Amino acid sequence: xxxxxxRSSFPEVVIERETDTxxxxxxxxxxxxxxxxxVEADEPDVEEEIEERKREDDGDSSIADKKGKGxxxxxxxxxxxxKVCKRTGHQAGFQGATYIDCPMKPCFLCKMxxxxxxxxxxxxxxxxxxxxxxxxxxxxSLDYVFERQVRCxxxxxxxxxxxxxxxxxxxxxxxxxxxxxxxxHPTNNNILLSGDKKGQLxxxxxxKVHEKTVxxxxxxxxxxxxxxxxxxxxxxxxxxxxxxxxxxxxxxxFSTSLMNLNPNGWQGRNSWKMLYGMELNAEKxxxxxxxxxxxxxxxxxxxxxxxGDSVLIHKKGTKVVGLHCNPLQPDLLxxxxxxxxxxxxxxxxxxxESCLHALPHKRVVNSAYFSPLSGSKIVTTSIDNRIRxxxxxxxxxxxxxxEIVHSHDFNRHLTPFRAEWDPKDSSESLVVVGRYISENYxxxxxxxxxxxxxxxxxxxxxxxxxxxxxxxxxxxLHPRDDVLASGSSRSLFIWRPKEKSEVVQEKxxxxxxxxNGKGSKKFGDDSDNDEDDDDDFGDGFSSKKGKxxxxxxxxxxxxxxxxxxxxxx
DNA sequence: ATATCATGGACCC
DNA sequence: TGGGTCCCCTGATA
Numbered sequence: 001x002x003x004x005x006x007r008s009s010f011p012e013v014v015i016e017r018e019t020d021t022x023x024x025x026x027x028x029x030x031x032x033x034x035x036x037x038x039v040e041a042d043e044p045d046v047e048e049e050i051e052e053r054k055r056e057d058d059g060d061s062s063i064a065d066k067k068g069k070g071x072x073x074x075x076x077x078x079x080x081x082x083k084v085c086k087r088t089g090h091q092a093g094f095q096g097a098t099y100i101d102c103p104m105k106p107c108f109l110c111k112m113x114x115x116x117x118x119x120x121x122x123x124x125x126x127x128x129x130x131x132x133x134x135x136x137x138x139x140x141s142l143d144y145v146f147e148r149q150v151r152c153x154x155x156x157x158x159x160x161x162x163x164x165x166x167x168x169x170x171x172x173x174x175x176x177x178x179x180x181x182x183x184x185h186p187t188n189n190n191i192l193l194s195g196d197k198k199g200q201l202x203x204x205x206x207x208k209v210h211e212k213t214v215x216x217x218x219x220x221x222x223x224x225x226x227x228x229x230x231x232x233x234x235x236x237x238x239x240x241x242x243x244x245x246x247x248x249x250x251x252x253x254f255s256t257s258l259m260n261l262n263p264n265g266w267q268g269r270n271s272w273k274m275l276y277g278m279e280l281n282a283e284k285x286x287x288x289x290x291x292x293x294x295x296x297x298x299x300x301x302x303x304x305x306x307x308g309d310s311v312l313i314h315k316k317g318t319k320v321v322g323l324h325c326n327p328l329q330p331d332l333l334x335x336x337x338x339x340x341x342x343x344x345x346x347x348x349x350x351x352x353e354s355c356l357h358a359l360p361h362k363r364v365v366n367s368a369y370f371s372p373l374s375g376s377k378i379v380t381t382s383i384d385n386r387i388r389x390x391x392x393x394x395x396x397x398x399x400x401x402x403e404i405v406h407s408h409d410f411n412r413h414l415t416p417f418r419a420e421w422d423p424k425d426s427s428e429s430l431v432v433v434g435r436y437i438s439e440n441y442x443x444x445x446x447x448x449x450x451x452x453x454x455x456x457x458x459x460x461x462x463x464x465x466x467x468x469x470x471x472x473x474x475x476x477l478h479p480r481d482d483v484l485a486s487g488s489s490r491s492l493f494i495w496r497p498k499e500k501s502e503v504v505q506e507k508x509x510x511x512x513x514x515x516n517g518k519g520s521k522k523f524g525d526d527s528d529n530d531e532d533d534d535d536d537f538g539d540g541f542s543s544k545k546g547k548x549x550x551x552x553x554x555x556x557x558x559x560x561x562x563x564x565x566x567x568x569x
Numbered sequence: 570a571t572a573t574c575a576t577g578g579a580c581c582c
Numbered sequence: 583t584g585g586g587t588c589c590c591c592t593g594a595t596a
Binding site: 489 | 583589590591592593594
């Protein structure tokens with residue numbers, strides 16, 4: 001009790017010397033256990049003790065003598081130490097399902113010093129975790145023009161957003177590594193393609209749930225991007241960190257390599273080229289693909305070979321992570337990368353330094369997309385935890401027209417977060433993006449998927465499922481249906497609006513597939529009687545944080561990986 | 570319950 | 583500019 005009271009009286013940043021009696025009695029106990037080996041005299045304060053330990057580590061002579069007397073060196077942990085800043089007096093980490101930030105670090109959400117996530121103004125606000133920065137140039141002449149001449153053409157009542165907020169079906173541990181990208185089939189409404197870190201390509205008919213295929217022979221490393229062939233929707237183009245672009249027939253899995261940037265194999269990391277962003281130009285029959293050294297390459301789809309010279313489009317030696325062509329003017333190319341810029345190019349006049357606009361960011365830009373219908377807006381996701389909206393008509397592109405603070409931190413073990421447009425939203429304002437930071441939902445730490453109205457900066461909806469305890473960085477909204485596909489770790493989820501899914505659920509009873517041999521072993525015995533399988537989804541769902549999630553009754557079908565995946569090699 | 574690891578980018582000099 | 587070091591809300595596996 002006294003500990004807690006004292007902590008709450010702390011100033012936010014300063015840590016006082018440890019003089020608390022209760023704490024020091026703890027220390028003494030520890031020291032007794034340590035046989036008074038290291039700290040004997042007057043109680044030094046903690047920092048001094050740490051110093052002493054350091055000196056010991058460095059082989060300070062007097063301590064070394066002590067060691068020489070046969071006593072084993074002892075590392076003491078007098079107090080609980082913050083795992084983030086290694087100081088005492090506080091601890092960062094989960095308390096139940098709530099994460100306590102280290103007060104010595106800048107806010108984990110907005111990156112500003114002086115407060116933590118718990119009392120971050122961007123979290124305390126109504127929008128809860130998402131708040132817009134104030135609009136720039138609020139009374140410019142452009143705004144006046146917009147209000148007078150354009151607003152009247154825009155329907156005054158925005159159509160209500162339909163949010164797919166309930167998991168309708170899923171494949172648990174579909175992939176053997178984390179999902180890196182998702183793509184809906186352009187004509188078949190129930191087909192979802194997924195790429196993973198290993199380079200495998202998944203084809204899933206989520207209408208039939210069980211119909212799924214994994215092609216494992218296309219790439220050797222991360223499948224970073226894919227696009228359907230514009231002329232033939234039975235083929236898909238893929239770009240990978242193995243440095244190749246492939247074209248794969250979805251029926252047969254037969255795949256041809258169109259380009260290989262590492263023809264001589266592994267020559268060290270300084271020369272190994274990886275492909276990230278990819279885009280198609282149907283008109284010209286081109287695949288545009290960008291590598292990890294800042295270069296853009298062209299592949300002729302008809303000749304199946306690289307053509308033309310590569311062009312440096314981002315700072316030399318930095319990764320270009322995203323490419324997107326303007327939906328109305330396909331010659332306009334948007335690129336983004338690790339040099340903290342998103343850039344707009346005209347591919348008809350493309351050469352180094354020829355970019356039309358450079359959109360500066362504070363950190364790496366994970367993604368940059370033109371708005372899907374008019375192409376007049378741009379949404380970028382940057383690892384400074386901000387989503388930026390740039391307006392090419394009503395803004396000057398020098399500064400974003402809006403910045404939205406949103407938790408989507410970089411983590412080397414996660415697929416980078418990307419805010420994705422809703423292609424069905426005629427107002428071009430709805431965006432979906434996964435959230436990194438967790439929230440305590442009835443005792444479970446969950447990472448929701450956020451729907452943000454970028455015209456207001458407001459959080460329209462946050463969707464989560466108590467059974468999805470992992471972060472969902474990969475999300476895609478269906479081009480025609482009210483469906484959200486999300487990739488979370490190795491699993492895929494299909495979300496639909498609640499009412500609709502309940503109707504469907506009555507008809508079809510097997511909505512969740514559990515793959516992977518180990519998972520299936522645990523549940524293999526129950527696989528036949530899917531009447532009362534409401535205990536668990538599979539061990540991919542077991543929660544580390546907080547209490548085990550309780551959830552509604554769901555039917556589970558367990559498919560051992562070797563039988564369910566017809567892996568073509 | 571707990572330890573280990575995978576391994577990209579920031580940041581510092 | 584390049585090498586060394588650090589890393590927090592992971593997630594799978596031992």
